[in-house]
Amino acid sequence: MKRHLPWWASALIVLAIASYSWYQRQPAHAPDFEFDGPAIVIHGGAGVITRENMSPEMEALVRSSLERVLDSGYAALERGEDRMDVVVRVLGMLESDSLFNAGIGAVVTSEGIAELDASVMDGETKHAGAVAGLRHILHPAALAREVMMHSDHVFLIGNGAEAFAVERGMNLVDNDTFLTHRRHAQYARWAEQHKRGTVGVVLRDREGHLAAGTSTGGMMGKQWGRVGDVPVLGAGTYADDQGSAISCTGHGEYFIREAVAYQVNARMQFGDQTLADAAHDVLFNVLNANAGQGGLIGINAQGQAVLQFNSPGMYRGAKGQLKGNSKEIHRFVGIYGD
Numbered sequence: 001m002k003r004h005l006p007w008w009a010s011a012l013i014v015l016a017i018a019s020y021s022w023y024q025r026q027p028a029h030a031p032d033f034e035f036d037g038p039a040i041v042i043h044g045g046a047g048v049i050t051r052e053n054m055s056p057e058m059e060a061l062v063r064s065s066l067e068r069v070l071d072s073g074y075a076a077l078e079r080g081e082d083r084m085d086v087v088v089r090v091l092g093m094l095e096s097d098s099l100f101n102a103g104i105g106a107v108v109t110s111e112g113i114a115e116l117d118a119s120v121m122d123g124e125t126k127h128a129g130a131v132a133g134l135r136h137i138l139h140p141a142a143l144a145r146e147v148m149m150h151s152d153h154v155f156l157i158g159n160g161a162e163a164f165a166v167e168r169g170m171n172l173v174d175n176d177t178f179l180t181h182r183r184h185a186q187y188a189r190w191a192e193q194h195k196r197g198t199v200g201v202v203l204r205d206r207e208g209h210l211a212a213g214t215s216t217g218g219m220m221g222k223q224w225g226r227v228g229d230v231p232v233l234g235a236g237t238y239a240d241d242q243g244s245a246i247s248c249t250g251h252g253e254y255f256i257r258e259a260v261a262y263q264v265n266a267r268m269q270f271g272d273q274t275l276a277d278a279a280h281d282v283l284f285n286v287l288n289a290n291a292g293q294g295g296l297i298g299i300n301a302q303g304q305a306v307l308q309f310n311s312p313g314m315y316r317g318a319k320g321q322l323k324g325n326s327k328e329i330h331r332f333v334g335i336y337g338d
């Protein structure tokens, strides 16, 4: 004879399942900031960045550099400048700054040569440009933008990319231009300790469109010809107005294998996760479980922003008007994990 559960027991089970799945869907992590209007978020690399191995002078230099870049980028967004211009300008300032591992001050291959990678992506059109293995281009992010705007391609490498740069009127520079750490013993020690310092930017413009860009010298002592995650769209950089703009920094091999920047977007768009939950899961549950160290910055069309990392520190900053009544324009700069 068939036995049925009493009606109240079935109702209890249904209720338990419903509340468990409701609980599962609740965002577990809050965004770091919620901005109204235009907003900019930057990073200057993640890694073993701790108070113990940072001199007060170096800390002051990094802070003022990040502040200067945030102010310039935010002012440009407020004026309504083209978002991709702002991405290239912000990355250009960081590429010119020898504190960071991009452009001047980039780390070198095991042969002592700087080989630079960069990419940019527009969240509204999904247009993108990427370059890798550059030895003679002062501003790789600007060249990535040229590839996006003025070629039939998305990704150019090495000599071909540099020939295209010349066609576009860019100058080639001597590889020694990038090697500040050879000239300054103090910087060499610092670079050796930190090894990372990739730069990146994500932003939301006045119209609510997103954009992202990342630029790097890669990993110290890498094999020549090695390309990391930075120019690989979907790994180190991605932007989609329907999801978020993401720029990553960290051990590139892991970021490529996990398609980190796209994975965050996919979790948001197909898995209903919030930006903060998606970023947290990818960094701490996916990458960390595989010893992939690093971090990412992200912003979505609603102005939610994250600056997260599973490493001891990450140079980072954000600027925008905070949501709420205060209308305060908030500028944040951080270095360490605590």
Ligand code: ASP
Pocket: 045, 046, 195, 196, 197, 198, 216, 217, 218, 219, 227, 228, 229, 230, 236, 248, 249, 250, 251, 252, 253
């Ligand atoms: N992700 C960069 C690379 O692997 C390095 C870094 O961000 O520190 O080339």
